[in-house]
Amino acid sequence: MSLSGAIEYTHVGELRGPLAIVEGVSGVGWDEYVRITLASGERRHGVVLDADRDRAVVQVLEGTAGMDPEGVRAAFTGSPLRVPVGTDWLGRVCNGRGEPLDGGPPVLGSHTAEVGGAPLNPVRREPPSEPVLTGVGAVDALTTLVRGQKLPVFSVAGLPHLELAAQIAAQATTVGEAFSVVFAGMGLTHADASFVRDALEARSAAGELVLLLNTADDPVIERILTPRIALTVAEHLAFAEARHVLVVMTDMTTYAEALREVSAARGEIPARRAYPGYLYSDLASLYERCGRLRGRPGSVTVLPVLTMPAGDITHPVPDLTGYITEGQIVLSPETHARGVYPPLDALSSLSRLMRKGAGPGRTRDDxxxxxxxxxxxxxxxxxxxxxxxxxxxxxxxxxxxxxxxxxxxxxxxxxxxxxxxxxxxxxxxxxxxxxxxxxxxxxxxxxxxxxxxxxxxxxxxxxxxxxxxxxxxxxxxxxxxxxxxxx
CATH class of the missing domain: 1.10.1140 (Bovine Mitochondrial F1-ATPase, ATP Synthase Beta Chain; Chain D, domain3)
Structure with a gap:
């Protein structure tokens, strides 16, 4: 038995990419959190992806590099992965698993919440009605972002979408109410991660920012976890701490590629362009966690950023994202080539909720x-x-x-x-x-x-x-x- 009382299983039959196959288990459920101890005493963590009879497929968050199946002990906790939540996150810089990168102590909180979360109940949703001003003139005037909305940015490799995402995260505000930003970067280069930290330094120092940075050399499983932790933290700040929270997630195409890689390692039958058949429902499980709750203060607004491979808007990631979200901000290579920033393609961009949050009584009569x-x-x-x-x-x-x-x-x-x-x-x-x-x-x-x-x-x-x-x-x-x- 482990110190926590959970049974430790020692029979790891196979390591496959980021996955560990643990055999001889009983009473193990899907999405259960796992503590893994190596023979050297090193601690790693995992989540159950699948459980069938006496076998469990565990995705190791730190990856399986350096792991020897002999001597590995896996303790199943009996509950999903949970993280502490609260205002202690504000002003902190962490990796995609929520571990500090700023030299500070681990983030603590009086409560913990399941990382998986759940989409908001449509019956309890409050209709969006107030704007979130980004400080980017073209966005605020033509595709106004509304509290509780999910509005993606569609871009192409080589365009300044990361600069735009960082600018919005640094400048966005609501009038006269507590406001916070949660920025989740996925698959960033070290140069990009450094740029984001510098660009958001002032907002972080003001205690208005939560920064989660997953770099390209971090384990692929961490990339899948990053947006979920970001949304879990944002939900508590919004609905328990009465804040209006903007969640910026970039790049969702990198997230989807990580999902595809894990799906291939599990041996699942691929769907369109080798992405898993559940890509739509997986993206929806993230995007639909935004909104406003009737009778609760605060709101969660989501701004996902994604790159369209070869500029193809029919690619599965932008295509499915467009079905789930309420409009899009499209960046144009032609406008970028003319030296204009941000290179907005105004005719292709749309905010379907703009009329709910702009106009007389909300922004300006004209x-x-x-x-x-x-x-x-x-x-x-x-x-x-x-x-x-x-x-x-x-x-x-x-x-x-x-x-x-x-x-x-x-x-x-x-x-x-x-x-x-x-x-x-x-x-x-x-x-x-x-x-x-x-x-x-x-x-x-x-x-x-x-x-x-x-x-x-x-x-x-x-x-x-x-x-x-x-x-x-x-x-x-x-x-x-x-x-x-x-x-």
């Missing part, structure tokens, strides 16, 4: 109107560029050329901002107005007349309005080319 007009103008820009490819820019109408001017103002003045610059929503909306006012008033049909008057919108032919003096009536020769701006 917020939704300005956002809608900006997106409508961008859609017209895409048509104008297609037309220019056919006939050349010289043949475009004055209105069409104004749309090209608008695009430049949109990218350079509205979207572009420094990665260390927090931008207030009011400032972002005013920049949006400046971009829109490069267009003639007749093109701003989604904005009420009172707002146009207040901002001094002018017609195309008014002399004090910058632009081309040509009149649209002289451009009938373009009518047959199919561009809306030529009519």
């Amino acid at each position: 917020h939704l109107d300005v956002a809608a007009q900006l997106l409508a103008a961008l859609a017209r820009v895409r048509q104008v560029r297609d037309l220019a490819d056919l006939v050349g820019q010289a043949a475009l109408s004055p209105t069409d050329r104004r749309y090209l001017d608008f695009e430049e103002a949109f990218l350079r003045d509205f979207i572009d901002q420094r990665s260390d610059e927090p931008r207030a929503l009011d400032a972002s909306l005013e920049r949006g107005w400046r971009a829109l006012l490069t267009l003639p008033r007749s093109q701003l049909s989604m904005l009420p007349a009172r707002l146009l008057d207040a901002h001094g919108a002018k017609g195309l032919d008014e002399p004090d309005h910058p632009g081309h003096p040509d009149d649209l009536d002289h451009l009938d020769h373009l009518d047959g080319l199919g561009g809306e701006g030529s009519r």
Whole structure:
């Protein structure tokens, strides 16, 4: 017997990757926490992945490297893996298993909670209604994040998604209420982990941040555990400590690849692109742990970041993530190539809950109107560029050329901002107005007349309005080319 009273089993039949097959067991259940002692006295930890008759498949969190089946003792605790929870996590930097990396003592708490957790009961969910302001102007204005929402960032390798995730984690806030951030990094290089620590140092020092860093050379099993620990800590901070918590998880594609690796080691039949058939339910078990609970203070908002292999949005990870979540923020290689940060693809981005958390009484009265007009103008820009490819820019109408001017103002003045610059929503909306006012008033049909008057919108032919003096009536020769701006 071990000191804790659990039976220790010594017959480890096989080591397979991160898995240990323990034989001769009885009364062992799925997801049970295991304490493993090596012959040298070293302690490791594991979780039961599968139990069948007298055999248990244990995933070793620290990996099986250096383990000799002879002399290994496995003690099954009879309960799932639990971690301490509470405000002691705030200001700490830990690895993916929750062990300190900052030189401090182990994180303690008056309570412990199961790492596996559970999705929120839909019946007890409170509808989202208040914004989380990220300090990134384009995100706050066009794809507003709402408390309790799950809004992923879709990116491609080589784009600054980690910089954007760190910037949001450093700047995000809610007005007048206790706010915390839990940042879970998975499969990071040491350089990336160092960058994240530096970028979030101020927020950590203020006691508003929990930082979990899993690096690429850490055991693959730890990568599967990292987001679960992050969400477990966040749930307690939100629903027991009355805080609004933003959980940033990057990179979920790395997480899914770790899941695929463990599935292959278990000998499971693969599904699409060799990912396990339960990838959808596994991702949902993470994403659906966010929200607001009726009768409870606080909220958990989730911002997962994932890279699309080869930019393929139909890849299983972004595809399934899109089904589960409430919109997406898409980063564009083309915008990045033009030197714009963050390289947001505004037309592909969407926040399905934006109308619940933006507009009169929540952000600004003109917020939704300005956002809608900006997106409508961008859609017209895409048509104008297609037309220019056919006939050349010289043949475009004055209105069409104004749309090209608008695009430049949109990218350079509205979207572009420094990665260390927090931008207030009011400032972002005013920049949006400046971009829109490069267009003639007749093109701003989604904005009420009172707002146009207040901002001094002018017609195309008014002399004090910058632009081309040509009149649209002289451009009938373009009518047959199919561009809306030529009519």
